[in-house]
Structure formats: structure tokens, C-alpha cells
Amino acid sequence: MGYRLSGEQFDRFLDRLKENYRVFGPAVDRDKGNYTDMDRVTYKEIHRLDDLELNRKSYFSPKEIFYPIRETLFQFCEGETRVPAIDEKKTAIFLRPCDINGIDRLDTIFLENGPFEDFYYKRRRDKVKFFMIECTSGFDSCFCASMKANRTERRDVTFRFGDEILAEVKSEEFVPYFEGMAQKPFEVRFVEKNRMKVRLPEVADVTVEHFQHELWKEYTARCIACGRCNTSCITCSCFTMRDASFAGGKIGERRRTWAGCHVNGFTDMAGGHGFRGPRGERMRFKTMHKINDYHKRFGKHQCVGCGRCEDVCPQYISFARCINTLFDVVREGKSK
Template structure:
């Protein structure tokens, strides 16, 4: 049974200090001067030590997936026939994040832990050490469409927080955290979730559509002329999980080096390159088709829920102003035309 507390901002900072002695604390942050342009900031996930470190005014450019699935990760080192596993930060971890991102990590869990006979060991070793502190989100942001994707709610959290400016309300669901908040005042239940977004979509049921005909539809030619294949939508998305493997040799000794995996994505050049010079989906519209069908059709057919969580980051970061919810709506109209509905 959960309990609810109210703490002043100073008291919450003291709790974070105590938690930091046992846990690695990660949350949304602003990184001054780290943006793409000179002097510009960027928002993403990083270590926090106080309430002032948390970026709560908006949505982060980068999602929290990098907390569990690093952009570049060394898996092991090799020397001739000897293999040495790479060390990693094995501290128990708390991540502050919104409901859509908790649902996004559920999608990553599905791919890395349940998409085959064996879980991915590199993802699993981080995931088993993580607890979620939910950031209450009652309104969302302009480009969010989490309600349409059934990703606006989650009960997968240890604690939930409402940041009120002059204090913090906390729901303690995991009893192991109760002692940290014992000094707070008792409070009534408070947690609420967004129920309507400014952006909404109706995801089409494509099970009765001729997918061969849909794949050849002229809509994808239009995206070939608009998309520049920069891959920002892939790297900002909380549910994109593709990567490439790299063996990096040290100097001229080919038998000494390390194996890494590095983020990749369906929009990025080289993603479908194969031995012998073969390559698939060379046209950018074909890449858009692949991503779209995976996010709202293929994944659900396999696992029962959509891959996209409607966080809207892909819309926020696209330099060509390509709207993913608009693409979903257009597919809905096309599917109705194809099935004469």
C-alpha cells in the first residue's frame, strides 16, 4: 500500500542527498553550451544531486533510453584469443522520468529482454538495477500524443513526484524508500495523468489492408523528397533500439582492441548495407515507411501494443518539420480508401 508525503524543496534536497549515498540518481537535465549551435543548450538525461538540477519545464531533446542503452558501449576487450568483459557502473540507479518514457522503456525491455530465447546481457545488467521515480505529467506538451498511443499512464514506479514550486508531493509505492521520506508531512493521494493532448491521432488497423499495395503508395515518394536521413528521429526516440557492432583495433595490431555497439537507425545511411555491396531501402521514403510500419503495425502484431509512445520528440527534432502523427493520420485515410470504409 502506498503512502503520500509532502516535503519542502529543502527537505526534498536532503532526501536526494541521502538517496545519492546508495543510488546513482539520473534525471532530465539542461546542459549549457552543449547544443548543436554555439552557446546553445541541450536537454537530456544525466546525474543529478539536487532539485535545481532537474529540468522540468519541458520535454528533453534526448530520451532516458541512454541510461540503459548507451550511445556507444564497449562490450569487451580482446587480446589475441583472450576476452575481457568491459566494466560498467553497477550502482543501483534511480531514474526520474515521465509516464510516456516509462512506457518507452517497457518497449526497450520487450526488445532486449523478451525478443528471443535469451535476454541481452548488457542491457539486462543495467535494467535489473533500476528503479523509476515517476514525474507527474497532467498536461503534456504541444507535440505529445501519448493518450492516443495508450502511453499516458503507468503504474511501474517506486515513487511518484508532483513538483509544485514551493514543495514536492511524493507517493511512496515501494516501501523500501519510505524511511527516506519519513520526515515529510502526511498528504492525501494526488497522482493524476494527462487525459487529453493538444495533438491526437487515430491509429489505423492495417490488418485488412493490402500491405504490398500500401508499400508502393505514392506517400512514400513524397517522404523521399522531404526526409534528409539525418537520423535525429531515431536517436531522440525512446523506443528505437537498433545498433551496429564495431571491432576497434589499437594501432596496427589487429588482435588487440575492443568490440563496441553504437546506436544506429533505419533513417541513417549505411544501416542496411550488407556484404557484397548490397543495400536495402536506399530511398529515404522507404526508410520512413519501414519506421512507420514498425512503430504502429509490426511491433503490435508481435507483442500486443504499439511501439510508438507518442512522446513527440521526433517532431520536435526534425529539421524538415516532418510530423509523425500527421503521417499516422494520412495512413489512416489511405487504409480507409483501400478497404472502402
């Protein structure tokens, strides 16, 4: 089903929707950018069309809406435990195709990577519906087409924002929200190529030698281990656990908090052992996980080419360039 909406009708649609859903989308955080008087685009609750920022890429991904930065898993008191309740309302998120594919990669990790589904992830994720923003040109740092993450069928409603707003409704449950609006079917389009292109080495061609190659040393010198690339990535899923307790450990709670493979302490173990000290080794771990190891296990790349890690890095480290360098090194090895 396809519909045509004016701006006013879109706002009425949101009003109806908000009776049952919390609605999130890319929005401007005034003066919250890295420098004075700079804005930042991030994911926020949306109430009107004007709240949506459609012309700039969001600095953070939408993952924190259903996978919080910090989450209490359970509380304990004198031998009893209790799992905190979550908001009963469902969630609708305005997002682009790369991010829908990124959430697919998170689903794979949290729901399919082992014998058990992650209960805490699943209970929030089950409430999420995708309102895809039609994306036909992308941004300068995007390389979703190279990662084959530019298209998706996992969308509930698709919106084309232009002089008029068009909506393609795939999920029946959203049809009633468009009641009274003019019908106008349209064919959803996707980005076909990006300005930024990435060449991916064949997974089978990557060997131990490439893990030990000196290309990674450049990142030991440049990366400052700030972890911005991890926190802004739609597909980074790592977390750490911590117990907060008092009364001699009888009362307290267990929390999980995002963690990142670039950050100091990520690999620290009992006894003071730590792995991947040099920051180049952390870059290598992330790169190989995103475009090699994950693919070996699940048959698809983890990275979806959203380009946020490039956008946010204070050291101007380009992940796309890193992948292309690895491609050249692997190809060079093959031609010897």
C-alpha cells in the same frame, strides 16, 4: 505511502539517495542547443531540486543512461576475453509516464524478443528505478494518449512538483529515504488527452498496397537522413557492431553503437548490397515498425507518442501527421 516535502527536504532526500543511487533527470545544458545562445534539455545527473528542468521536454530520451550510445561488449587479448565491469551503484531516473512505457518497449526487444535476454542491456537495466514526474498536460507535440502510453503502474516513486512537492512511494525500498517527512497521501493523475491527436489504422487492415503507396514519396524529397528522429526516440533500439583490433587482430575489443533506420548505410550488407535506398522507404519502415509490425508481434504499439521525433526533425517532418495520413489512406481503401 504519500509524503509532503519542502524544497530543502527534497534536497536532503537527494543527498540520502545519492549514497546508494546515481540520480538522473531532465536538466538544462546551457548553450548546447542547435543555435547560438540556445539551451538544450537533456538527461543529466541531478544533485539538487534546481537541477531538474520540469517545464520543458528533453531533447533526448533517458535511454542512454542504461543503453549507452557506444558500449564495449568485451576485450580480447591473445585468446582471452574479458567483459568490462559496470558501475555497481543503482540508478534512479526522473521521467514521465510515456518514457516509462517507452522503456517497457525497449525491455520487450532486449529481453523478450528471442531465446536469450541481452546480457549487456539487462545488467544495466536491472539497476534502474523509476521516479515518475506526474504529467497532466503534456507538451504541444505529445500524443501519448492516442498511443495509450499516458498511464503506467511501473513506477517506484511518483513526484508532483508544485508549490509543495508530493511523493507517492510504491516501492518499499524507498520508504526509509522519506523518514521524518510529513505524510500526505494523494491520488496520482495522468494526461487524459493531448492537443495532438493521432488516428491509428487497424493493424489487420494494413496491406502490401499501403507499403507501396505513393504517400511515402513525400519523405524521399524531404528527409535528409540525419537520424535525429532515431537518436532522440525512447523506443529505437537498433545498434551496429564493430571490432577494433591491432597486433594482427590478436588484441582489441568489440563495441556496439546505436544505429538508425533513417541513416545512410543502415541496411548495407556484404557485397555492397543495400536496401531501402530512397529515404521515403526508410520513413515507411520506421512508421510501420512503430505502429504496425511491432504490434503484430507483441500486441502493443512501439511508439509511445513522446513527440520527440517531431521536435528534433530539421525538416519539420511530423510523425503524427504521417500516421494520420496512413490512417486516411487505409480507410479510403476500405471504403472502395
